[in-house]
Amino acid sequence: MKDLERISNPFNDDKVIASCSIFGAMSLEGRKFSGKDIIRAIANMRDRGNGQGGGFAVYGIYPEYEDLYALQIMFQSRAAKDDTESFLKEYFSIAHSEEIPHREPKNISNPPLVWRYFVEPKRMEQRDLSDDDYVVEKVMIINTRIEDAFVFSSGKDMGVFKGVGYPEDIGYYFCLDEYEGYLWTAHGRFPTNTQGWWGGAHPFSILDWTVVHNGEISSYGINKRFLEMYGYYCTMHTDTEVVAYAIDLLMRKHRLPIEIVAKIFAAPLWEEIERMPEKERRLYTTLREVYGSLLLNGPFTIIIAHRGEMIGLGDRVRLRPLTAGVKDDMLYLSSEEAAIRLICPDLEKAWIPKGGEPIVGRLGASEVIHKKYEIGIA
Amino acid sequence: MKSFLLPEFLVERDENRCIQCKVCITQCGFETHYFDEELGRVMHKEERCVGCQRCAVFCPTNALIIRPHPWNLRPHANWTKERYYDLTKQAETGGVILVGSGTDKPHRIYWDHIVLNASQVTNPSIDPLREPMELRTYLGSKPDALEIKDGELETELPPQVKLETPILFSALSFGAISYQAQESLARAAKEVGILFNTGEGGLPQSLKEYGKYAIVQCASGRFGVDLDYLENSAMIEIKIGQGAKPGIGGHLPGEKVSEIVSRTRMIPKGTDAISPAPQHDIYSIEDLSTLIYALKEATNYKKPVAVKIAAVHNSAAIATGIVRAGADVVVLDGLRGGTGAAPKIIRDNVGIPIELAIAAVDTRLREEGIRNRASVIAAGGIRCSADVIKAIALGADAVYIGTAALVAMGCTLCQKCYTGICNWGICTQDPKLAKRLNPDITTERLVNLVKAWSNEIKEMLGGMGINSVESLRGNRLQLRGIGLADWELKVLGIKGAGE
Numbered sequence: 001m002k003d004l005e006r007i008s009n010p011f012n013d014d015k016v017i018a019s020c021s022i023f024g025a026m027s028l029e030g031r032k033f034s035g036k037d038i039i040r041a042i043a044n045m046r047d048r049g050n051g052q053g054g055g056f057a058v059y060g061i062y063p064e065y066e067d068l069y070a071l072q073i074m075f076q077s078r079a080a081k082d083d084t085e086s087f088l089k090e091y092f093s094i095a096h097s098e099e100i101p102h103r104e105p106k107n108i109s110n111p112p113l114v115w116r117y118f119v120e121p122k123r124m125e126q127r128d129l130s131d132d133d134y135v136v137e138k139v140m141i142i143n144t145r146i147e148d149a150f151v152f153s154s155g156k157d158m159g160v161f162k163g164v165g166y167p168e169d170i171g172y173y174f175c176l177d178e179y180e181g182y183l184w185t186a187h188g189r190f191p192t193n194t195q196g197w198w199g200g201a202h203p204f205s206i207l208d209w210t211v212v213h214n215g216e217i218s219s220y221g222i223n224k225r226f227l228e229m230y231g232y233y234c235t236m237h238t239d240t241e242v243v244a245y246a247i248d249l250l251m252r253k254h255r256l257p258i259e260i261v262a263k264i265f266a267a268p269l270w271e272e273i274e275r276m277p278e279k280e281r282r283l284y285t286t287l288r289e290v291y292g293s294l295l296l297n298g299p300f301t302i303i304i305a306h307r308g309e310m311i312g313l314g315d316r317v318r319l320r321p322l323t324a325g326v327k328d329d330m331l332y333l334s335s336e337e338a339a340i341r342l343i344c345p346d347l348e349k350a351w352i353p354k355g356g357e358p359i360v361g362r363l364g365a366s367e368v369i370h371k372k373y374e375i376g377i378a
Numbered sequence: 379m380k381s382f383l384l385p386e387f388l389v390e391r392d393e394n395r396c397i398q399c400k401v402c403i404t405q406c407g408f409e410t411h412y413f414d415e416e417l418g419r420v421m422h423k424e425e426r427c428v429g430c431q432r433c434a435v436f437c438p439t440n441a442l443i444i445r446p447h448p449w450n451l452r453p454h455a456n457w458t459k460e461r462y463y464d465l466t467k468q469a470e471t472g473g474v475i476l477v478g479s480g481t482d483k484p485h486r487i488y489w490d491h492i493v494l495n496a497s498q499v500t501n502p503s504i505d506p507l508r509e510p511m512e513l514r515t516y517l518g519s520k521p522d523a524l525e526i527k528d529g530e531l532e533t534e535l536p537p538q539v540k541l542e543t544p545i546l547f548s549a550l551s552f553g554a555i556s557y558q559a560q561e562s563l564a565r566a567a568k569e570v571g572i573l574f575n576t577g578e579g580g581l582p583q584s585l586k587e588y589g590k591y592a593i594v595q596c597a598s599g600r601f602g603v604d605l606d607y608l609e610n611s612a613m614i615e616i617k618i619g620q621g622a623k624p625g626i627g628g629h630l631p632g633e634k635v636s637e638i639v640s641r642t643r644m645i646p647k648g649t650d651a652i653s654p655a656p657q658h659d660i661y662s663i664e665d666l667s668t669l670i671y672a673l674k675e676a677t678n679y680k681k682p683v684a685v686k687i688a689a690v691h692n693s694a695a696i697a698t699g700i701v702r703a704g705a706d707v708v709v710l711d712g713l714r715g716g717t718g719a720a721p722k723i724i725r726d727n728v729g730i731p732i733e734l735a736i737a738a739v740d741t742r743l744r745e746e747g748i749r750n751r752a753s754v755i756a757a758g759g760i761r762c763s764a765d766v767i768k769a770i771a772l773g774a775d776a777v778y779i780g781t782a783a784l785v786a787m788g789c790t791l792c793q794k795c796y797t798g799i800c801n802w803g804i805c806t807q808d809p810k811l812a813k814r815l816n817p818d819i820t821t822e823r824l825v826n827l828v829k830a831w832s833n834e835i836k837e838m839l840g841g842m843g844i845n846s847v848e849s850l851r852g853n854r855l856q857l858r859g860i861g862l863a864d865w866e867l868k869v870l871g872i873k874g875a876g877e
Contacts, residue, residue, distance in 0.1 A: 019500065192500060216500045218501055218842055218844045218849060219844065219849035219853060220853075220855060221852070221853035221856060222848075222850070225852050225853075225854075226852075229744050229749060230747075253523075255525075256524070257529075267846070269512065270512055271510070283526075285516075286524065286531055286533070286535055288848070289518075289520060289535065290520045290521060290523075290750070291524070292846075292848030292851070293851065293852070295848055297844045297845060298497075298501050298844065298849075299502060316845075317504075317509060317510070317845060
């Protein structure tokens with residue numbers, strides 16, 4: 001079995017600590033727009049990273065293969081590609097595959113080979129696994145068993161593009177200015193140790209869930225052990241991996257809505273819970289009793305995205321920055337307000353959300369956002 | 379038979395300071411001091427002294443110094459003074475040597491080989507005086523997942539008990555300890571929002587109002603157990619074993635069974651209260667399950683049921699069995715746990731340290747995917763707030779403190795709890811001695827202790843950048859070992875310092 005920990009955590013730290021810039025933009029009406037502005041916005045926060053990692057997640061880019069899982073996979077050797085492809089052929093019907101188009105690298109070195117495969121699970125012998133679980137299982141096999149191969153993303157009609165370098169250089173390399181999607185997230189990374197591994201950059205993704213994250217999670221030790229009880233193994237020792245798996249567990253498996261998940265990650269204080277009306281008090285007390293081990297303690301902001309939804313969330317005592325902005329159908333989330341204003345100078349409203357309060361953007365919910373945050377409906 | 383043993387303690391009286399006030403005479407229940415009418419001054423019999431320091435503390439002129447007797451045999455690494463002393467005593471009496479309190483042997487104290495983390499740069503530390511810092515803990519079984527439909531909670535949780543800080547008073551039975559001592563524990567538990575444990579001595583009628591803060595024990599003697607007792611409680615605890623004397627029962631001598639003890643324990647006055655070594659209706663795990671569900675049925679599934687075991691070699695496997703048998707809480711009592719009376723040879727040689735037991739049990743329950751189904755309470759050898767926080771980081775939900783609470787009440791660890799005489803009024807039924815404990819003051823001492831430790835825990839949590847104790851529970855990355863062998867680090871599930 002491949003030791004992902006050795007690849008992504010060469011110094012055997014408990015967890016790889018990174019500080020970062022994060023950015024997200026979504027058209028709540030599903031209008032697609034190019035990655036050009038997203039690259040400009042994340043580049044504007046260049047000082048928050050150190051060139052050790054940059055990446056993007058984008059939704060709505062593969063409408064022609066909307067119903068197929070888009071596996072974006074990096075290979076560090078030809079053999080890895082051959083092994084992976086024979087594995088894929090065994091377990092999936094591949095409708096289309098191609099190398100992800102890229103430009104000549106600028107300011108980045110040794111880019112790996114990155115391919116995308118549009119696939120459908122081959123369900124011959126399979127037990128009563130859902131398609132999603134089937135895909136998760138196969139992704140874990142590629143990541144942990146096939147040497148030099150790593151899956152960037154595995155959702156439908158979306159993709160993750162990431163690597164070692166400043167995010168604007170990664171964006172340029174993958175020609176992201178030529179893609180159009182309705183939801184983009186981006187990440188610039190400042191890890192405290194150096195590592196030259198493209199799989200370790202953000203966003204982290206499983207299926208169409210992606211997470212970009214700024215912070216250090218002090219509760220990592222118990223978050224990880226709690227997830228292990230449910231069969232998730234945090235092979236890469238990053239905080240962000242924990243968040244991605246916790247979301248998968250809570251939202252996909254336990255079917256909890258994001259508003260509830262936000263209150264698990266950033267739980268209201270007991271003294272706030274005491275002041276709630278009886279019904280809510282019972283709900284929030286129970287959430288903390290049952291999911292206390294998934295409370296994310298320490299400073300963080302995250303932008304979580306999946307098909308049709310983008311969520312921004314900060315820790316409950318707001319130790320990492322998050323600014324939200326709205327203009328017409330657009331919802332922006334960013335580490336810094338300046339990055340939003342750079343690409344949207346005439347914002348209707350920009351505000352700093354309360355600690356632990358999720359900002360939820362949903363397709364078709366433009367009015368909801370405007371009403372909730374008292375912004376004149378455009 | 380002439381004893382070959384010299385006294386254990388030396389009483390030194392400074393005649394220049396002594397004012398012949400006789401306080402020492404009245405304070406010593408062992409009758410060490412006496413007034414010699416012929417000489418017209420206070421004298422003492424050293425062989426009676428247990429070294430509890432009561433007389434020295436209460437001497438108004440500080441005329442008394444009590445210290446270990448300096449008698450020395452030729453030094454011998456193998457035949458130490460203690461070995462010689464115990465053996466000689468047995469040669470003279472033919473008896474099993476009894477003792478009170480936890481073991482005084484230098485078994486490795488793992489707490490002292492574990493250090494904590496603190497935040498630097500990448501993560502701000504938190505000042506608990508200015509920021510929220512949460513210690514609240516709920517004990518009880520938690521489901522694998524919650525079901526929420528349209529914002530409505532559909533899952534009904536098994537009963538949970540709330541603690542404002544993850545510390546509880548350990549089992550100290552009325553009969554062993556005085557009424558005043560139990561009242562103090564009950565009142566202090568109520569005041570700080572935690573629980574006390576009745577031990578197997580029942581709860582006196584006059585303390586019934588504290589039932590809400592009581593963990594009521596159902597032990598092998600079943601003393602004081604009736605429906606009323608079970609229902610008037612926060613939690614029920616089935617006692618299988620005790621860290622100080624794994625595999626051994628209990629024996630409260632008839633002299634301690636006074637009128638009120640007899641009514642509370644529901645046994646005739648003056649009769650010995652014998653707790654058998656095993657519970658005679660539990661010879662197997664399925665028997666345990668029967669009792670757990672009998673108690674749940676009796677109380678209509680409204681009370682969490684805990685099972686307390688002594689930490690022994692295969693605690694991890696036993697604990698998973700206990701959880702699968704339906705317990706809501708598993709209590710582990712380690713090698714260094716206290717007792718009112720135990721054979722010394724058992725106390726000092728049987729069981730394993732609590733640190734290793736917590737780690738092994740928490741790891742095993744997680745491996746089996748059932749850690750959420752029961753809370754874990756650690757007991758036996760918690761001396762300070764750092765021990766509490768390390769126990770929690772290793773995987774405990776909360777800790778019991780027994781000896782620490784006794785010391786807060788005045789206990790000086792003289793280890794003579796089994797004699798029925800306690801000059802500090804704690805472990806005695808002698809009304810003259812027991813009334814020395816003023817429950818108003820003793821309650822305050824206990825409350826102070828819990829508050830002080832809680833404040834220290836908050837400081838340490840804040841230093842780690844954590845503002846809620848649930849983020850520390852089982853978070854072993856916050857711990858590092860010093861001076862431990864590889865196998866010890868492996869069992870504890872922690873890295874060595876610098877790693």
